[in-house]
Amino acid sequence: MFEKLRESMQKITRLGIVDAEHVEELARDMQRTLLSADVDVALVMQLSDRIKNRSMEKLPEGLSRKEHVIKVVYDELTSILGGEKSETVLKPKRILLAGLYGTGKTSTAAKLARFYQKKGLKAALVCCDVERPAAYEQLKQLAEKIDAPFYGEKGGKDAIAILREALARMGADVIIADSSGRNALDDALIREIKGMNDVMKPDEKILVIPADMGQAARSQAKAFHDALGITDIIVTKTDATGKGGGAITACYETGAKVKFITTGEGVESLEQYDPRKFVGRIIGFADMETLLEKASSAMDEKKAEKVMSGNFDIEEFYSQFESIKKMGSFSQILDMMGLGKMKGKVNIEGQEEKIRKWRFVIDSMTPHEKKNPDVLDSSRIKRIASGSGTPESDVRELLGNYSKAKKMMKTISPGKMKRGGMGGVFRKFGI
Secondary structure, three states: OHHHHHHHHHHHHHOOOOOHHHHHHHHHHHHHHHHHOOOOHHHHHHHHHHHHHHHOOOOOOOOOHHHHHHHHHHHHHHHHOOOOOOOOOOOOEEEEEEOOOOOOHHHHHHHHHHHHHHOOOOEEEEEEOOOOOOHHHHHHHHHHHOOOOEEOOOOOOOHHHHHHHHHHHOOOOEEEEEEOOOOOOOHHHHHHHHHHHHHHOOOEEEEEEEHHHOOHHHHHHHHHHHHHOOOEEEEEOOOOOOOHHHHHHHHHHOOOOEEEEEOOOOOOOEEEOOHHHHHHHHOOOOOHHHHHHHHHHHOOHHHHHHHHHOOOOHHHHHHHHHHHHHOOOHHHHHHHOOOHHHHHOOOHHHHHHHHHHHHHHHHOOOHHHHHOHHHOOHHHHHHHHHHHOOOHHHHHHHHHHHHHHHHHHOOOOHHHHHHHHHHHHHHHOOO
């Protein structure tokens, strides 16, 4: 969905003059794309009619027809994908997660705990999933990974008793309970989750829904809301499907707010859902605010300053790539930078594999070589290649990129970085 919408917008931006025929073609392209992504037919037709009508109205002062059309599409897509951002209150709270099998609910519990940790709150995790045998071990391991308090009973069968005991034992600002799932919302699940609700008295009751559910999300959101009184929704797997828009519009049609989306597998890959940023990313507008937020939490500030000054060794050079990996995949980062169109021109998986090999190369260097890469002559390069199990060309490529980076960082001003110079940075590395 996202790539097709972006391509449709690029057609418009490449035109010198935009007329009614071009708007009609854009509306047809968007209809096909949104329908294939499981967005409701009636909603799609309303959207395309509004885009056609508004695009050809009298131009606002200071805008060309092309600029006006782009703004209309942006506003209308934002409207059907939620309108305004749902605010997240940072205060002590109790959160109950609900959802069926396969939604990513357990991993989302840990991502949510990590989100509140980064905001300065102590978050604890409770495993109340007594149906799925692996749930206890999975949540326990995730809790250990993020250093969060955890409570559960391996082999336990009474979710309500487990929750009651956890609440009595645990002292934390935010307590997140992962409830059981089922293949469908049956009577047993409804009784269990209502009992948990009575014991916990949660401040937030969040439904977890996968993006690939599409329009089926509407009926599930309604069923859980009728049973529990859902306050918010988290849409998972938005990185792996083109049907995220279908799930999000379906949720909004029920009146439920999407508060977060997940964008990857890692515990850091949870974002507050902001319809304006989401649409901006879809149609190729840079989301530098989110990118900078991710960068500030992922990167060591002192190391980053050293790299920006151009005064860094090869180990510090590589550490910045590791920091970038914490921000998400290169594909996601390109989207946030408004450079999604580059994805079809580069082998992203190949670039990520190349950087992974660089780690082996650097590990085969002596401390002196890491600090002073200029000493690496042919014989040393041959030894490093042999020790790392990589061809000499990979070693030379790493050294070449390191050298280019040092020269480039000394010539890039902070202002240029803020104006979008990062696109040039990625291209310099062949990314």
